[in-house]
Amino acid sequence: MNKKQLFEKAKAEGIEELEIFESTNKKTSLDIFEQNVDHFTISDTTTWKVRGVYQGQMGKVIVEDGSDFDFIIDAIKENATAITSSDEQEIYAGDEHYPTIQKRNNTCFQASSAKKVQLMKTLERELLESDARIAQVMEASYVESCSQVSITNSKGLCLAKENQWTMLGACVLAKDKDDFKSASEVELIEDLDAFDLSDFVKRLKEKAVSKLHAVSVHSGHYPIIIDRSAMAQLLQCVFAQFHGDQAAKGISLLSCALQQSIFDEKVTLIDDPLLPQGVNCTPFDDEGVACQRKVIVDHGVLLQFFHNLKSSKKMQAETKGNGFHGSIDYTNFYMENGDQEVDELIKQMDRGIIVTDLAGLHAGWNAITTQFSIQASGFFVEHGKIAYPINLFTIAGNFLKLMKQVDGIGNDLKHYPSGIGAPSVLFPNIAISGS
Amino acid sequence: MIKKEELEELFHLALSNGGDFAEVFQEEKTTNAYEMLNGVVENSAKKKIQGVSIRIYQGLGSVYAYTNHFDLLQLKDMVLTLCDSLEQKEDHDHSIKWNEIRYENKHPIHCDPNQCDREEKIKLLTRANDAAFAYDPGIQKVIASMADEHQDVIISNSDGRYVKDTRVRVRMRVSAIAEDGEKTQDGTCAPGASKGMEFFEETTPESIGKEAARIAKVMLHAKECxxxxxxxxxxxxxxxxxxxxxxxxxxxxxxxxxxxxxxxxxxxxxxxxxxxxxxxxxxxxxxxxxxxxxxxxxxxxxxxxxxxxxxxxxxxxxxxxxxxxxxxxxxxxxxxxxxxxxxxxxxxxxxxxxxxxxxxxxxxxxxxxxxxxxxxxxxxxxxxxxxxxxxxxxxxxxxxxxxxxxxxxxxxxxxxxxxxxxxxxxxxxxxxxxxxxxxxxxxxxxxxxxxxxxxxxxxxxxxxxxx
Structure with a gap:
């Protein structure tokens, strides 16, 4: 794209300010099935998100042909004139300082395809051989992605960054007599040789076979431990309540709760774009604002929302760089570790339920009310110990209410590829629907 | 879009380097989206994607490449990279006899959303918004959005099949939020069709807004299940x-x-x-x-x-x-x-x-x-x-x-x-x-x-x- 020409043409067409967000991505992925390469995919794409201020409003367009200036300019004008909202919008001139993100040395990109295929074949074989009850490796896949992003605007801002990641995952089917259960595991890696294959195999195998012969659980109210992976899924759902735009519009139930105690005092939630082990580390957001670490909930008290430029102006708050994807998003969002071993939480609970898997959160979670009823599976705990696996039950309640009383937080915080991190959490009471 | 002679070159390359079948999928899709909160237009966005993918089969395995750079040399490079990953390097018959498939369009549209005036679309959203508010004073917020898309595809493969299709779709979504000072509850209605703007003559914006409001209102005082x-x-x-x-x-x-x-x-x-x-x-x-x-x-x-x-x-x-x-x-x-x-x-x-x-x-x-x-x-x-x-x-x-x-x-x-x-x-x-x-x-x-x-x-x- 000839950006200089686009800036000039836009100006001549009456577009006062213009910004070009360019992202280029190259990706390679491969799947192994029964020791053959089942799928192998390569891609190379470039996308331009262009926005401009026209007659006081912001018009936006996304294109994949960077030379069609007429289309871009017409779309910006058309969209800008459609907007009737009085919200102030701006193209950002930039910050004085941007944080430095420590560059990770990902050596996977230099390795040959043959080596990656071999690694995945070994993974598939070892999973299959790990236990007679592993009936099939449904999927063994490897993905590597490299993307470059640049932001250039008419206020003189010119920023660029690069992001690389490599992910490896597998899904297995465990079978014993007439019962079968599936389980999957993914891991971000930076060095093929450093990947602990036997540990991965052991974890996934145990996850799958431990679910076999799960029984139903009687409906009722139980104490519950939501394990760290399930807790991370719930945190991702509740993010909408901390979304600055939703708060500014009064749609979030927490709109008027700043500085109030909203959760149990054991709960602290943080968004940290500079987190050393984070997957979404970034020096600036999609609007060119420098990213900062922020405590969203401190010991139960709501301190701030996630903002982009628009919502921060509307709520007279400071933006700390959460303008992503044309809206607002988290970077590395997590619940702070507690001080108890998970075994201690189980002992403390004595009799109750551990939820390890949740399904259908997009349907069973109401984003407006945080009312939820979600399909779950996990384990039943008796006398302070895991007794047997359970499945096909639902957990239900209201998440904002649930978080008001937390009996314990584990010290097992894990950051997931989704960018969310959580430890396991013990709640005194939740409604379970089963047999 | 890629010419037939260029497609032939890509298929030849794929089939002479181990593939037993190859397919090229070309796409151009324009999407328009509008969002209104309480009668105020908050968002209006346009997106146009255009790209090509190449798929090559070998037995039960498949290799795949996609890009939005319509450059023949790069596409050929991608085919060679894909073929490199194939285990068998057998040379298959690669003579292409084109069979361009023509048919009668079973899903004709009358009013292409891409040609419809933007203001007309906003008016439809306003009608849905107004109907939701008019349903009951308990309705406190209404989010009405509409999206339309126009997708053109050309699918060709090494069997000589060459076929085009155009898919046009419209959809409106209304979420109404009812509040009574204590409780909050939402209701949503989101119908759509492979139709043009004529869809909203059969399914009126009023009916969509009203249905969303009805659900929110009824559920506001519902008991826990x-x-x-x-x-x-x-x-x-x-x-x-x-x-x-x-x-x-x-x-x-x-x-x-x-x-x-x-x-x-x-x-x-x-x-x-x-x-x-x-x-x-x-x-x-x-x-x-x-x-x-x-x-x-x-x-x-x-x-x-x-x-x-x-x-x-x-x-x-x-x-x-x-x-x-x-x-x-x-x-x-x-x-x-x-x-x-x-x-x-x-x-x-x-x-x-x-x-x-x-x-x-x-x-x-x-x-x-x-x-x-x-x-x-x-x-x-x-x-x-x-x-x-x-x-x-x-x-x-x-x-x-x-x-x-x-x-x-x-x-x-x-x-x-x-x-x-x-x-x-x-x-x-x-x-x-x-x-x-x-x-x-x-x-x-x-x-x-x-x-x-x-x-x-x-x-x-x-x-x-x-x-």
Missing amino acids: PSKVMDVVIDNGFGGVIFHEACGHALEAAAVAKHQSVFADRLGEKIANEAVTAIDDGTIPNAWGSANVDDEGNFTRRNVLIENGILKSYMIDTLNARRMHLTSTGSSRRESYRYESVSRMTNTYLAPGPYKPEELIAATPYGLYAKTMGGGSVDPSTGDFNFAVLEGYLIENGKITVPVKGATLIGNGAKTLMDIDMVADNLKRAQGMCGASSGSIPTDVGQPAIRVRNMIVGGSKDGDNHE
Whole structure:
């Protein structure tokens, strides 16, 4: 794209300010099935998100042909004139300082395809051989992605960054007599040789076979431990309540709760774009604002929302760089570790339920009310110990209410590829629907 | 777009370097989206994607490349990289005899959304917004959005097939939020079709706004749903999501071919109650999930999946057809050129049965009447599924009584199919987006009202003693 020409043409067409967000991505992925390469995919794409201020409003367009200036300019004008909202919008001139993100040395990109295929074949074989009850490796896949992003605007801002990641995952089917259960595991890696294959195999195998012969659980109210992976899924759902735009519009139930105690005092939630082990580390957001670490909930008290430029102006708050994807998003969002071993939480609970898997959160979670009823599976705990696996039950309640009383937080915080991190959490009471 | 001579070059390259079949999918799609909050236009956005993908088969394996750089040299490079990864380097016959497929468009539109004035579209949103507010003073916020898309595809392959299709779709979504100072509750209605702007003459914005407001208002004072096992009457329309999750995904070749579905190897067997006949039909004129051809360029079909409880067919794409020793059922779909096409549902529904809907209620002493459903999900390997009830009522003594909220229905597909014991005569379809390996695609779900025995109803209130 000839950006200089686009800036000039836009100006001549009456577009006062213009910004070009360019992202280029190259990706390679491969799947192994029964020791053959089942799928192998390569891609190379470039996308331009262009926005401009026209007659006081912001018009936006996304294109994949960077030379069609007429289309871009017409779309910006058309969209800008459609907007009737009085919200102030701006193209950002930039910050004085941007944080430095420590560059990770990902050596996977230099390795040959043959080596990656071999690694995945070994993974598939070892999973299959790990236990007679592993009936099939449904999927063994490897993905590597490299993307470059640049932001250039008419206020003189010119920023660029690069992001690389490599992910490896597998899904297995465990079978014993007439019962079968599936389980999957993914891991971000930076060095093929450093990947602990036997540990991965052991974890996934145990996850799958431990679910076999799960029984139903009687409906009722139980104490519950939501394990760290399930807790991370719930945190991702509740993010909408901390979304600055939703708060500014009064749609979030927490709109008027700043500085109030909203959760149990054991709960602290943080968004940290500079987190050393984070997957979404970034020096600036999609609007060119420098990213900062922020405590969203401190010991139960709501301190701030996630903002982009628009919502921060509307709520007279400071933006700390959460303008992503044309809206607002988290970077590395997590619940702070507690001080108890998970075994201690189980002992403390004595009799109750551990939820390890949740399904259908997009349907069973109401984003407006945080009312939820979600399909779950996990384990039943008796006398302070895991007794047997359970499945096909639902957990239900209201998440904002649930978080008001937390009996314990584990010290097992894990950051997931989704960018969310959580430890396991013990709640005194939740409604379970089963047999 | 890529010329035929260039396509021939790409196919030659693929077939002389190990591929036994190659396909090129070209796409250009323009999307317009508008969002209004309380009558104020907050967002208006346009997106145009254009790209190409190349797929090469070797036996049961497939390699795939996609890009939005329409540059022949780069495409050739990508083909060579793909071929490098193939284990066999055999040179296959690569003479291409073009067979350009022409057909009569079964999904014509009258008013192309791309040509429709933006202000006209905003007026439609305003009408929906006003109707929702007018429904009841308890409605405090209304979010109305509309999206239209115009997709042109050209699908060609090394068998010489060359086919074009244009898919145009429109959809409106209204979410109304009711508040009474203490409680907050939302209701949503989101119909769409493979139609142009004429869609809003048949399904008026007022009807969409009013329906969203009605659900929000009714559910505001609903009680918590009991958590227990009970009989459930699931109403028509989006209720069909139960079949989509409980069975549909597990009949897709992607799961069946590799024996990752509970219904693999069961053609001709009884897998459902005899009251159940299920169909996937991508040919329904102008339906949300319809198209003239699938994303491999094969004509869409009406596939009877289950007939009177007997499994008759799966939904099959060409690659999995090889593994299954069967043929394609015209069911291969993808969100865009960035996804490798695979067997998916189109418009899937249960055929009508002999009962009147009220007979299902009357025959149920105690249970749940699920009037409006939300989405759901399934693990096709085990068949365990869930889906949400957006508007539910208790059935007591064969009569619908109080509204209840917060219910999710869960179960196991293989068992649930046997437990559908009554099917009414009021078939209706509704629109959804379905997410899976080949991306998010528009699908219709549908059914008449059905009764399912003994479902696990997940609510947050303790179950009472009714049995």
